Amino acid sequence: MAFDSLSEKLQNVFKNLRSKGRLTEDDVKAALKEVKMALLEADVNFKVVKQFVKDVQERAIGQDVMNGLNPGQMVIKIVNEEMVRLMGSETTEIALRPGKELTIIMMAGLQGAGKTTTTAKIAGKLKAKGKKVLLAACDVYRPAAIEQLQINGEKQGVEVFSMGDKNTPVNIAKAAVEHATKNDFNVLIIDTAGRLHVDEDMMAELIQIKENVAVSQTILVVDAMTGQDAVNVAKTFDEKIGIDGVVLTKLDGDTRGGAALSIRAVTGKPILYAGMGEKLSDLEQFYPDRMASRILG
Numbered sequence: 689m690a691f692d693s694l695s696e697k698l699q700n701v702f703k704n705l706r707s708k709g710r711l712t713e714d715d716v717k718a719a720l721k722e723v724k725m726a727l728l729e730a731d732v733n734f735k736v737v738k739q740f741v742k743d744v745q746e747r748a749i750g751q752d753v754m755n756g757l758n759p760g761q762m763v764i765k766i767v768n769e770e771m772v773r774l775m776g777s778e779t780t781e782i783a784l785r786p787g788k789e790l791t792i793i794m795m796a797g798l799q800g801a802g803k804t805t806t807t808a809k810i811a812g813k814l815k816a817k818g819k820k821v822l823l824a825a826c827d828v829y830r831p832a833a834i835e836q837l838q839i840n841g842e843k844q845g846v847e848v849f850s851m852g853d854k855n856t857p858v859n860i861a862k863a864a865v866e867h868a869t870k871n872d873f874n875v876l877i878i879d880t881a882g883r884l885h886v887d888e889d890m891m892a893e894l895i896q897i898k899e900n901v902a903v904s905q906t907i908l909v910v911d912a913m914t915g916q917d918a919v920n921v922a923k924t925f926d927e928k929i930g931i932d933g934v935v936l937t938k939l940d941g942d943t944r945g946g947a948a949l950s951i952r953a954v955t956g957k958p959i960l961y962a963g964m965g966e967k968l969s970d971l972e973q974f975y976p977d978r979m980a981s982r983i984l985g
């Protein structure tokens with residue numbers, strides 16, 4: 689399960705805290721030092737860890753906590769609350785345009801992050817909300833990406849707009865918008881091409897789509913298992929093309945949790961969904977409070 693190693697370490701720190709009746713300032717500091725180590729080992733961004741520990745410490749060394757009946761429990765509660773805050777506190781939904789207006793979502797991300805799979809997963813979620821969803825196959829470079837989207841679209845019962853791999857992504861996107869508008873679709877999700885690494889051509893292509901199509905939401909897909917790399921990728925995409933939210937994939941295989949805990953704080957952008965497996969139903973709305981509970985065990 690996700691975050692196993694981080695959870696185990698934090699639980700050990702907490703067990704120690706709970707076993708003490710009273711806490712001195714040094715007890716709290718020593719415990720938070722261990723929390724800091726655990727977070728760093730979990731590949732949480734260094735600056736995020738520093739600020740997090742500072743915030744917890746300021747609250748935990750306050751009079752109310754130290755004089756309380758059960759200071760250990762109070763410190764744990766503060767860690768929990770600060771962790772929820774770190775991940776954005778509230779659940780953020782994909783913003784849909786009002787009424788019958790077409791919402792255009794552009795998916796972005798590096799190759800292998802899970803973009804095409806996530807595109808189909810999100811289509812399923814929106815369809816379940818009663819939306820008529822069209823997918824546009826604009827990943828014209830990765831062999832089999834178009835076919836993969838078609839197969840997944842079919843599984844989800846949503847139409848896939850494709851013009852093969854001989855057209856440019858921007859032309860396919862424009863034609864898809866026309867098709868969506870003509871046929872009363874509510875949502876168009878554009879699956880774009882990734883590259884193995886952050887790459888100028890990829891960014892230029894995404895910017896070109898944004899300049900030619902009225903994209904309402906740009907959603908970045910990143911692989912949680914890559915830890916801080918995922919966070920750096922998110923920062924770069926946001927700086928270059930501007931993103932509205934992130935989907936964190938492969939959280940089912942992420943034992944560390946560094947990306948989940950850092951992305952919001954580093955980019956300021958919310959995590960919308962968590963990918964929890966390869967099946968098209970394995971996409972969960974991201975709840976910061978539930979995620980913190982999972983991490984803290």
Ligand code: GDP
Binds near residue numbers: 798801938941962963
């Ligand atoms: P793309 O290149 O970004 O479009 O990536 P794909 O959608 O083709 O996904 C790459 C691989 O990751 C595929 O084998 C997917 O099944 C897998 N994958 C995607 N999302 C998840 C997830 O949340 N959990 C797991 N375990 N695998 C995932």
